[in-house]
Amino acid sequence: xxxxxxxxxxxxxxxxxxxxxxxxxxxxxxxxxxxxxxxxxxxxxxxxxxxxxxxxxxxxxxxxxxxxxxxxxxxxxxxxxxxxxxxxxxxxxxxxxxxxxxxxxxxxxxxxxxxxxxxxxxxxxxxxxxxxxxxxxxxxxxxxxxxxxxxxxxxxxxxxxxxxxxxxxxxxxxxxxxxxxxxxxxxxxxxxxxxxxxxxxxxxxxxxxxxxxxxxxxxxxxxxxxxxxxxxxxxxxxxxxxxxxxxxxxxxxxxxxxxxxxxxxxxxxxxxxxxxxxxxxxxxxxxxxxxxxxxxxxxxxxxxxxxxxxxxxxxxxxxxxxxxxxxxxxxxxxxxxxxxxxxxxxxxxxxxxxxxxxxxxxxxxxxxxxxxxxxxxxxxxxxxxxxxxxxxxxxxxxxxxxxxxxxxxxxxxxxxxxxxxxxxxxxxxxxxxxxxxxxxxxxxxxxxxxxxxxxxxxxxxxxxxxxxxxxxxxxxxxxxxxxxxxxxxxxxxxxxxxxxxxxxxxxxxxxxxxxxxxxxxxxxxxxxxxxxxxxxxxxxxxxxxxxxxxxxxxxxxxxxxxxxxxxxxxxxxxxxxxxxxxxxxxxxxxxxxxxxxxxxxxxxxxxxxxxxxxxxxxxxxxxxxxxxxxxxxxxxxxxxxxxxxxxxxxxxx
Amino acid sequence: xxxxxxxxxxxxxxxxxxxxxxxxxxxxxxxxxxxxxxxxxxxxxxxxxxxxxxxxxxxxxxxxxxxxxxxxxxxxxxxxxxxxxxxxxxxxxxxxxxxxxxxxxxxxxxxxxxxxxxxxxxxxxxxxxxxxxxxxxxxxxxxxxxxxxxxxxxxxxxxxxxxxxxxxxxxxxxxxxxxxxxxxxxxxxxxxxxxxxxxxxxxxxxxxxxxxxxxxxxxxxxxxxxxxxxxxxxxxxxxxxxxxxxxxxxxx
Numbered sequence: 001x002x003x004x005x006x007x008x009x010x011x012x013x014x015x016x017x018x019x020x021x022x023x024x025x026x027x028x029x030x031x032x033x034x035x036x037x038x039x040x041x042x043x044x045x046x047x048x049x050x051x052x053x054x055x056x057x058x059x060x061x062x063x064x065x066x067x068x069x070x071x072x073x074x075x076x077x078x079x080x081x082x083x084x085x086x087x088x089x090x091x092x093x094x095x096x097x098x099x100x101x102x103x104x105x106x107x108x109x110x111x112x113x114x115x116x117x118x119x120x121x122x123x124x125x126x127x128x129x130x131x132x133x134x135x136x137x138x139x140x141x142x143x144x145x146x147x148x149x150x151x152x153x154x155x156x157x158x159x160x161x162x163x164x165x166x167x168x169x170x171x172x173x174x175x176x177x178x179x180x181x182x183x184x185x186x187x188x189x190x191x192x193x194x195x196x197x198x199x200x201x202x203x204x205x206x207x208x209x210x211x212x213x214x215x216x217x218x219x220x221x222x223x224x225x226x227x228x229x230x231x232x233x234x235x236x237x238x239x240x241x242x243x244x245x246x247x248x249x250x251x252x253x254x255x256x257x258x259x260x261x262x263x264x265x266x267x268x269x270x271x272x273x274x275x276x277x278x279x280x281x282x283x284x285x286x287x288x289x290x291x292x293x294x295x296x297x298x299x300x301x302x303x304x305x306x307x308x309x310x311x312x313x314x315x316x317x318x319x320x321x322x323x324x325x326x327x328x329x330x331x332x333x334x335x336x337x338x339x340x341x342x343x344x345x346x347x348x349x350x351x352x353x354x355x356x357x358x359x360x361x362x363x364x365x366x367x368x369x370x371x372x373x374x375x376x377x378x379x380x381x382x383x384x385x386x387x388x389x390x391x392x393x394x395x396x397x398x399x400x401x402x403x404x405x406x407x408x409x410x411x412x413x414x415x416x417x418x419x420x421x422x423x424x425x426x427x428x429x430x431x432x433x434x435x436x437x438x439x440x441x442x443x444x445x446x447x448x449x450x451x452x453x454x455x456x457x458x459x460x461x462x463x464x465x466x467x468x469x470x471x472x473x474x475x476x477x478x479x480x481x482x483x484x485x486x487x488x489x490x491x492x493x494x495x496x497x498x499x500x501x502x503x504x505x506x507x508x509x510x511x512x513x514x515x516x517x518x519x520x521x522x523x524x525x526x527x528x529x530x531x532x533x534x535x536x537x538x539x540x541x542x543x544x545x546x547x548x549x550x551x552x553x554x555x556x557x558x559x560x561x562x563x564x565x566x567x568x569x570x571x572x573x574x575x576x577x578x579x580x581x582x583x584x585x586x587x588x589x590x591x592x593x594x595x596x597x598x599x600x601x602x603x604x605x606x607x608x609x610x611x612x613x614x615x616x617x618x619x620x621x622x623x624x625x626x627x628x629x630x631x632x633x634x635x636x637x638x639x640x641x642x643x644x645x646x647x648x649x650x651x652x653x
Numbered sequence: 654x655x656x657x658x659x660x661x662x663x664x665x666x667x668x669x670x671x672x673x674x675x676x677x678x679x680x681x682x683x684x685x686x687x688x689x690x691x692x693x694x695x696x697x698x699x700x701x702x703x704x705x706x707x708x709x710x711x712x713x714x715x716x717x718x719x720x721x722x723x724x725x726x727x728x729x730x731x732x733x734x735x736x737x738x739x740x741x742x743x744x745x746x747x748x749x750x751x752x753x754x755x756x757x758x759x760x761x762x763x764x765x766x767x768x769x770x771x772x773x774x775x776x777x778x779x780x781x782x783x784x785x786x787x788x789x790x791x792x793x794x795x796x797x798x799x800x801x802x803x804x805x806x807x808x809x810x811x812x813x814x815x816x817x818x819x820x821x822x823x824x825x826x827x828x829x830x831x832x833x834x835x836x837x838x839x840x841x842x843x844x845x846x847x848x849x850x851x852x853x854x855x856x857x858x859x860x861x862x863x864x865x866x867x868x869x870x871x872x873x874x875x876x877x878x879x880x881x882x883x884x885x886x887x888x889x890x891x892x893x894x895x896x897x898x899x900x901x902x903x904x905x
Contacts, residue, residue: 013750094735095732181707182708185707
């Protein structure tokens with residue numbers, strides 16, 4: 001048998017024994033391939049012409065992902081080395097040199113890596129199709145399934161994989177060559193001890209870690225790079241302090257409370273936990289930091305996408321909108337261009353007036369975001385009704401005599417419902433009537449008010465000063481980028497002609513806005529999700545490898561417990577609790593820190609954007625949901641495997 | 654063949670030194686079957702580890718055919734282990750992924766011996782150790798006694814001249830132990846293997862031609878079997894153990 005054959009056989013065993021690691025490396029290859037295929041795809045590049053940095057962002061994210069998976073490979077090979085120390089010792093005893101054993105291990109891992117790369121590239125091809133479908137949907141383009149092998153993406157994936165494996169194997173090669181036979185053969189006899197032995201020091205570190213954790217989370221929420229970095233540093237220190245002191249503190253806690261120790265299955269659960277934590281305090285802290293980073297990446301990405309989507313949903317409710325402010329307010333040139341170039345299904349030309357009173361602005365006070373009207377903006381009822389029909393909303397109830405409706409964004413709905421005063425429009429006082437909150441382009445630019453607009457009977461608007469003219473249309477086909485640029489060009493020329501260029505013309509196209517969101521999401525959110533997935537998979541794989549590495553010890557423990565009279569159901573419950581505790585510990589601080597951070601981040605944009613599906617609470621729930629879904633899959637796999645291997649099939653008769 | 658000269662072995666650090674071996678000296682002649690006995694902690698496994706190059710000595714020399722093994726380079730040590738030493742452990746230490754045949758032939762194949770020669774040699778050794786019919790099986794499919802015979806076969810398959818055995822019967826029942834010891838005797842007698850066996854079991858030691866007794870890291874006594882029967886030798890060993898004090902209970 002040659003080295004190669006022996007390595008291949010060991011590789012097969014490695015893939016079987018460390019299935020979770022192998023599956024993760026296959027998924028890693030799939031992930032790297034799919035994202036890089038997206039970055040090099042000519043089709044996506046054409047669509048996302050405005051995401052000119054997409055390729056660079058994917059390369060940068062890929063480098064970060066290579067570091068993350070590189071660390072996983074280093075950790076896993078080191079773990080395997082320690083678990084197989086006796087086997088390696090036998091190779092040395094059989095007369096192999098350290099160099100030869102290192103080569104054997106290298107070939108074995110190379111075979112595993114190559115298998116993961118090949119399987120991953122295949123799976124990545126399918127994943128790429130899923131991502132392509134998402135991108136096509138984002139750009140409102142039809143999707144057709146087309147199985148293709150992207151050679152540049154395959155080349156990049158192979159390069160990144162080579163980096164991951166060469167780094168990991170370089171480390172293990174040095175380690176193997178330095179190993180002594182004695183250490184290998186008797187590795188299992190080595191004891192593991194608590195990091196912090198002294199109770200006083202432990203309590204001090206524990207207390208300090210809680211304070212640092214709270215301080216770090218607060219600093220992280222400050223919108224300043226340096227302060228946020230200091231916050232991240234504090235949070236990381238806090239996690240290390242917490243896990244090191246907690247790991248050493250659990251035995252002391254139970255030793256002082258024997259009644260609790262011997263209650264139920266506490267003794268078994270706490271001893272299993274402390275045995276793991278004693279040697280894993282630092283690792284648990286690292287994993288918790290990774291989980292925090294995962295949730296922050298995922299949450300930031302969702303918030304970013306939410307902001308863009310929220311803004312666009314409000315702003316781009318018509319296929320085409322032009323707001324004409326300034327000296328002449330002449331829609332002629334725009335209408336002429338539209339008439340010649342854009343097939344329009346429905347259109348409406350109208351004016352937005354000023355009421356001459358600031359009652360509502362003053363009533364809303366601080367809630368009112370960045371108003372740009374000298375007084376409360378006003379729409380005629382007939383214009384409003386036409387706009388609603390244009391946007392496809394159900395007809396509103398017309399204001400009664402002496403009454404005005406309010407159309408507003410959701411964030412001011414409640415205070416406006418509570419408004420008790422009258423609305424002053426010109427010299428006429430009107431009573432507030434119904435309130436409507438559908439999207440009506442009220443967020444930014446020269447649009448239908450800012451946050452709210454009063455809708456008055458047509459005659460009440462007579463004689464009011466016009467703030468700007470507006471044009472809204474639904475088109476037969478989406479407005480193209482060229483048409484949008486042409487209209488913007490007309491607006492620029494108009495502005496140049498004016499003596500006072502402060503009054504601007506504002507052009508807004510739904511297709512252009514949505515393409516902009518898609519392009520930004522592709523460039524900003526995709527790489528963040530990519531990184532988050534890599535971080536998550538790495539951390540949870542390490543946790544699972546650690547847990548499954550204990551299979552033999554658990555099996556021996558449960559064989560003994562069965563002999564001592566514990567029934568199977570009780571054993572399953574004990575195992576379940578051990579499992580739950582082990583997987584919960586690193587996730588709890590991560591959820592707390594990242595949860596606060598995401599909520600804070602989601603509350604940063606202007607009011608009215610993060611509502612509905614973009615509400616901070618919804619984003620946190622979705623981020624946590626996605627996180628725990630992946631977590632649950634790994635936990636379920638590990639638990640099923642461990643339960644099958646360690647629990648007896650039936651009770652002793 | 655083997656000269657152990659005044660070797661010492663210390664463990665621990667400056668404040669807490671444990672002396673595992675204290676000026677131990679003896680020779681092993683070519684073709685000899687030597688047993689080393691002693692209670693737990695007497696230093697017998699440490700001695701075997703030092704001879705087998707698993708561990709290093711703190712002082713003294715171990716010479717194999719006149720060469721001090723401490724002077725060998727890493728590559729020369731690997732070659733030395735490959736060609737000269739065979740190991741049998743209490744817990745077998747077979748590789749789970751390899752069949753019995755592959756386990757036995759491992760050292761030979763790693764020596765780049767051609768496949769035909771490996772197979773012939775494996776079958777020859779397996780035949781002598783009565784495991785020819787289980788060559789295609791994996792370690793988890795065979796009994797403890799068969800595993801240990803596989804380990805013995807592996808230890809001599811590549812033509813190694815010194816077989817080092819650490820409690821080889823420790824994990825076997827009495828029938829399998831007896832069978833293994835008889836096979837080891839045959840290997841020594843018919844195949845010319847030099848055997849150095851560490852054991853705390855007087856019955857196992859009675860199969861050897863000479864027994865060295867260790868106590869607290871020192872050679873305490875030495876017994877030669879000569880022409881005496883195994884049963885007589887066994888009782889003499891028990892007498893020495895009784896003289897060692899408190900250790901008879903370990904072996905009865």
